[in-house]
Amino acid sequence: MKKLKVGLISFAHGHAFSYYASLRSLPEVEIVGIADESAERVRQLVERDGVPYFGDYRQLLAGDADAVVICAENVRHAELTIAAAQAGKHVLCEKPLGISVAEMEAMIAACRENGVQLMTAFPCRYLPAVAEAKAAIARGEIGEIVAVKGTNRGSNPGGWFVDRELSGGGAVLDHTVHVMDLINWMLGAKVSEVYAYAATRFGAAEIDDAGLVHVKFDTGAFAVIDTSWSRPRSFPTWGDVTMEIIGTDGVISVDGFAQKNEVYSDGDGKGTWSYWGDDMDELMIRDFVRALLDGAAVPVTGEDGLRSAEVALAAYESSKLGQPVSLA
Known part of the structure; x- marks a missing residue:
């Protein structure tokens, strides 16, 4: 079975824990790492599940992840999404997509220019x-x-x-x-x-x-x-x-x-x-994973995130x- 390698960047938003659980439940997913500036916030997951931990998200992006799930504070969404796109990773970003129209447009453009997909988390x-x-x-x-x-x-x-x-x-x-x-x-x-x-x-x-x-x-x-x-x-x-x-x-x-x-x-x-x-979180995560494995368009786009x-x-x-x- 072909597996999608997924990393998670930041558990600042509580939805990250639900998304992580949903990813772990899917046999077609391999979680290749968690990046969070707060080691304590994710310590239990890392120790219980043996998932690689990175204190710097750039270390995770340097690896072989196919996609990342971003649940950072809102003001960091643009920085993290653009960095992930430039590293060739597909992105599922927590809502709201960004805090200005200009940065959301930049996020969408970065993903398009680097041939990766951007999905907004609207479960x-x-x-x-x-x-x-x-x-x-x-x-x-x-x-x-x-x-x-x-x-x-x-x-x-x-x-x-x-x-x-x-x-x-x-x-x-x-x-x-x-x-x-x-x-x-x-x-x-x-x-x-x-x-x-x-x-x-x-x-x-x-x-x-x-x-x-x-x-x-x-x-x-x-x-x-x-x-x-x-x-x-x-x-x-x-x-x-x-x-x-x-x-x-x-x-x-x-x-x-x-x-x-x-x-x-x-x-x-x-x-x-x-x-x-x-x-709803599990159903959304399944759709994200299925789209990437099938080479199909993600069901909720970055443009959808911008419009809301x-x-x-x-x-x-x-x-x-x-x-x-x-x-x-």
């Missing part, structure tokens, strides 16, 4: 409810889409996420991109205008933790997304992904994490929601100006 496309909604829209079951109301409300993740020098933005950047990607994917339309509100309302002292992003499309459709870190620590789960998709012939309601059990634990000291649906992140960046500009911002 929400693999949620069962989302996949069914996309298929129903493609079948024309609700006619032409005229409006979408979405939410990606979560808890404040803390750490480097609330340090603008490392994150590039707060809740609006962190939580616009997932649902915006789903809307872009389902509508296949171009965003023409963004009008947004961003502020600190839930306790993040130096960065936005509340946002409402309004979007107009060139088709005449429009959307609004609640992108806030509004869930308290006592909430049963970290957050949500929901959409109300309104068409000329009907409405589709999507609750991405509705497949859940209610769990009451004295250990946790609160009730929690335990999701039992398909593992540019809306979040325009939202900040709109909030600052107090008026709509054109993306036409």
Whole structure:
């Protein structure tokens, strides 16, 4: 069996642990190394699994990896992706793809010029409810889409996420991109205008933790997304992904994490929601690996990442100006 050799660069973003577990579960994948400036952060994985460790990502890129998964702080995505591309490695990069349109364009160009593929990590496309909604829209079951109301409300993740020098933005950047990607994917339309509100309302002292992003499309459709870190620590789960998709012939309601059990634990000291649906991270990782082994195009591109992140960046500009911002 031909194996894809994959390395992981940085576990700063917690999604890296899930992606790593998914990669380990695939017999067609060989994990050839973990690069992280924090040895302690990955010590347990390295010692338990015997995976080579590199304190400098350049050491990993100098090896024989076919592809790398990047889960660094947002401000490092461009540097790491471009370096990986120049080393001839395919890239799966955590969202948001970048913190400026210029650097995202540079990332895409570097991958294209070096003959490697760039995939943006948007696992929400693999949620069962989302996949069914996309298929129903493609079948024309609700006619032409005229409006979408979405939410990606979560808890404040803390750490480097609330340090603008490392994150590039707060809740609006962190939580616009997932649902915006789903809307872009389902509508296949171009965003023409963004009008947004961003502020600190839930306790993040130096960065936005509340946002409402309004979007107009060139088709005449429009959307609004609640992108806030509004869930308290006592909430049963970290957050949500929901959409109300309104068409000329009907409405589709999507609750991405509705497949859940209610769990009451004295250990946790609160009730929690335990999701039992398909593992979206695993499905995304499988698609990434399969595409590279088959020589096919990755299913979620760097351009997809740019199209969603540019809306979040325009939202900040709109909030600052107090008026709509054109993306036409």
